[in-house]
Structures are given as structure tokens and as C-alpha cells.
Amino acid sequence: MDREGAVNRLIRESEDLPERCAVRFRTKSGVCIPMDMKGNPRIEMASIRGFFVEGYHVINHCCYTIQIKMERGREMKLNKHMLSLLVMIALLCCSLNGFAAHGEKKSEKKAILLVAFGTSVPEARKVFDRIDEQTRKAFSDVEIRWAFTSKIIRAKLAKEGKMMDSPEMALSRLMNDGYTHVAVLSLQTIPGEEFHELYQNAQLFGQMAGGFEKILVARPLLSSAKDMEIVAGTLMKNIPGRKPEDAVIFMGHGTGHHPADAIYLAMNQVFQEIDPRAFVRTVEGNLTIETLLSKLKQLKIKKVYLVPMMSVAGDHAKNDMAGDEPDSWKSILTRNGYQCESILKGTADYPEIVEVWLDHLRTVLTHF
Ligand code: CO
Numbered sequence: 001m002d003r004e005g006a007v008n009r010l011i012r013e014s015e016d017l018p019e020r021c022a023v024r025f026r027t028k029s030g031v032c033i034p035m036d037m038k039g040n041p042r043i044e045m046a047s048i049r050g051f052f053v054e055g056y057h058v059i060n061h062c063c064y065t066i067q068i069k070m071e072r073g074r075e076m077k078l079n080k081h082m083l084s085l086l087v088m089i090a091l092l093c094c095s096l097n098g099f100a101a102h103g104e105k106k107s108e109k110k111a112i113l114l115v116a117f118g119t120s121v122p123e124a125r126k127v128f129d130r131i132d133e134q135t136r137k138a139f140s141d142v143e144i145r146w147a148f149t150s151k152i153i154r155a156k157l158a159k160e161g162k163m164m165d166s167p168e169m170a171l172s173r174l175m176n177d178g179y180t181h182v183a184v185l186s187l188q189t190i191p192g193e194e195f196h197e198l199y200q201n202a203q204l205f206g207q208m209a210g211g212f213e214k215i216l217v218a219r220p221l222l223s224s225a226k227d228m229e230i231v232a233g234t235l236m237k238n239i240p241g242r243k244p245e246d247a248v249i250f251m252g253h254g255t256g257h258h259p260a261d262a263i264y265l266a267m268n269q270v271f272q273e274i275d276p277r278a279f280v281r282t283v284e285g286n287l288t289i290e291t292l293l294s295k296l297k298q299l300k301i302k303k304v305y306l307v308p309m310m311s312v313a314g315d316h317a318k319n320d321m322a323g324d325e326p327d328s329w330k331s332i333l334t335r336n337g338y339q340c341e342s343i344l345k346g347t348a349d350y351p352e353i354v355e356v357w358l359d360h361l362r363t364v365l366t367h368f
Contacts (some may be wrong), residue, residue: 037320118148254282
């Protein structure tokens with residue numbers, strides 16, 4: 001029986017088991033790694049008929065133990081059949097992982113780790129699915145995994161049964177799974193605080209003994225004048241219905257405590273060169289919306305288009321930009337006499353812009 005067959009049988013057998021129990025394959029070292037229903041180590045928890053198969057781990061190629069864990073603290077007796085099936089799956093996984101002897105040179109195994117802030121908004125989640133698809137198309141022979149940096153979003157998703165890794169957890173798993181070369185792509189917009197934390201931790205993973213041979217971090221979206229021109233050009237082309245006399249304000253995130261906030265000033269200049277009625281302002285940081293009001297008046301603007309300059313049209317775009325709260329950009333501009341129209345699409349909605357990120361990934365992969 002192949003691995004998939006074994007797992008399918010496991011699913012059939014699971015009908016006899018009490019509802020909502022978790023299965024973990026636990027190693028001597030006590031580490032658990034999630035496994036999907038095909039027996040591949042995965043970040044997502046598989047839930048079939050209320051039954052979670054949560055993980056397995058193989059250390060030194062063959063040592064493992066199996067742990068069945070119940071939710072709601074109930075004890076469960078495994079029937080023999082079930083246990084033997086689990087052992088069989090573990091062995092199948094094990095054999096596929098190979099039985100290389102100690103000291104043998106590891107063959108090259110490449111992986112890409114896509115790192116985003118994360119989102120709990122389902123429509124924004126679809127954007128990540130498209131990035132995933134575009135990345136898989138571009139790098140078909142490389143393992144691709146995801147991590148979310150936001151703890152709050154990971155906790156929110158976990159409540160819905162969607163387990164997402166932090167970058168550090170994802171890197172541990174990649175190391176554990178024997179990957180030798182890892183390219184980390186920061187799906188952030190600017191090389192700000194989040195990027196620097198990611199970079200620092202990736203470097204530290206690279207220093208571990210017996211781990212990766214090489215780990216490189218690809219740059220975030222706005223990392224060169226060329227990147228900025230492509231992003232600005234694409235966003236400007238996608239404002240349906242805008243007349244030349246209408247203004248456009250792009251909402252960047254901004255940061256009050258990182259020098260990379262200056263990139264938003266540079267981006268504002270790039271837009272200004274394309275169109276004197278296109279501006280960048282930020283939620284946080286120095287370029288607040290208030291700094292633009294006198295300029296809009298001076299230009300005798302009547303209508304303003306509001307567009308997020310963030311990877312997804314998430315919470316900031318929906319509430320701080322286009323929301324009805326009195327302090328949203330829409331409300332502030334409306335109070336000042338401007339007609340507002342919001343476009344709820346993030347930069348990652350446009351394949352041309354995703355391509356800028358993928359180009360950064362390509363650059364890194366040529367160094368392997
Ligand atoms: Co924010």
C-alpha cells in the first residue's frame with residue numbers, strides 16, 4: 001500500500017474513534033511535526049470527520065514514537081489495528097525521507113519560504129493563494145512554504161483550525177526536513193522593522209551547526225528605483241473611471257520608528273512625476289493625510305480616489321482608508337468637501353507587482 005492508500009485507510013478506520021482526537025507522531029526529542037493526509041509534513045492541520053492527524057517526526061532517520069492526544073482531556077484507547085496503521089504510515093514517511101548514513105554529504109534540497117504579515121480577511125487570503133500559484137509556476141522544482149509574522153493573525157486563524165507558522169517555526173521545520181538551501185521572500189512593502197527582524201533571524205538560522213548550507217533573504221517590494229516605477233506605473237493604470245482632474249491618494253502603512261519610512265517620501269515623488277495629482281500618504285509615520293489638505297485645496301481638487309499601497313486590502317484599507325469612522329481618510333476628506341471613491345485592491349492583487357517580488361526571489365536563487 002502506498003502512503004496515500006495508508007492514509008485513506010486511516011481515515012476509514014477513524015470512523016470508529018471518538019470525535020476530535022489529535023494524532024501526533026512524537027520523537028524521542030519530543031518534537032512534533034504536522035502531517036497532512038497524504039503523509040507529507042505540512043503546516044496545516046488536516047481535519048477529516050472531526051479527526052485531526054497532527055503530525056509525525058523522524059529523527060536520525062528511523063526513531064519515532066507515536067502519541068495520540070485527545071481534546072477535552074478524554075483518554076482514548078487505540079485499537080491495535082489503528083496503531084499498526086500509524087506505525088506503517090510512519091515507516092512509509094520514513095522510507096521516503098531516505099536512510100542516509102551519518103556523515104554522508106547531504107544532497108541539495110531547495111526551499112522557498114514566503115513570509116507575509118498575514119491576514120484574517122478571507123478575500124485578502126485569496127490574494128495569498130494567487131501569489132502562491134504564481135510562485136509555484138515560476139519555481140516549479142522548489143518546495144514552497146508560507147509563514148505569517150503576525151501573532152494576532154496566527155492566533156485568530158488557529159481558532160478556525162487553520163494553523164500557520166511564524167517564520168522561525170517554518171525555518172525550524174525546513175531545517176528539520178533536511179532542506180539545505182532556503183530563499184526567504186519578504187512579502188512586505190518596505191525594508192522596515194518586520195523585514196529587519198526577519199533578516200536577523202534568518203541569519204541566525206544560517207549560523208546553526210548542522211543546519212542550512214545557505215539561507216538568503218530576498219528584498220521586499222520597494223527596494224530600488226526600478227521597483228518603485230513598476231509599482232507606481234501599475235497602480236496608476238488601475239484606477240477605473242478616474243478623470244485627469246481627479247486626485248489619487250495611495251495609502252501606505254508607514255512607520256514612526258524606522259528610517260525606511262523615507263521610502264514613502266520617495267514613492268510620493270515617483271507618483272508626482274507620473275502625475276502631479278497622485279500622492280502617497282501613510283497611516284503611521286510622517287506623511288499623514290493632514291499634510292495633504294492644503295495641497296488638494298491649492299490644486300482645486302473635487303474628487304479623490306483612495307487606493308491602498310499595501311500588499312492586501314485588509315484592515316487598514318477597509319477601516320482607516322475607506323471606513324465610515326470619523327477619523328478614516330474618507331471621512332476626513334469628505335468633511336473637507338471632497339468626493340471620495342475607494343479602490344479595495346492591494347498591490348499583491350496585480351500579477352505585474354507580484355512579479356517584482358518574484359524577481360527579488362530569482363536574484364537570491366541565482367546565488368545558490
Ligand atoms: Co498596521
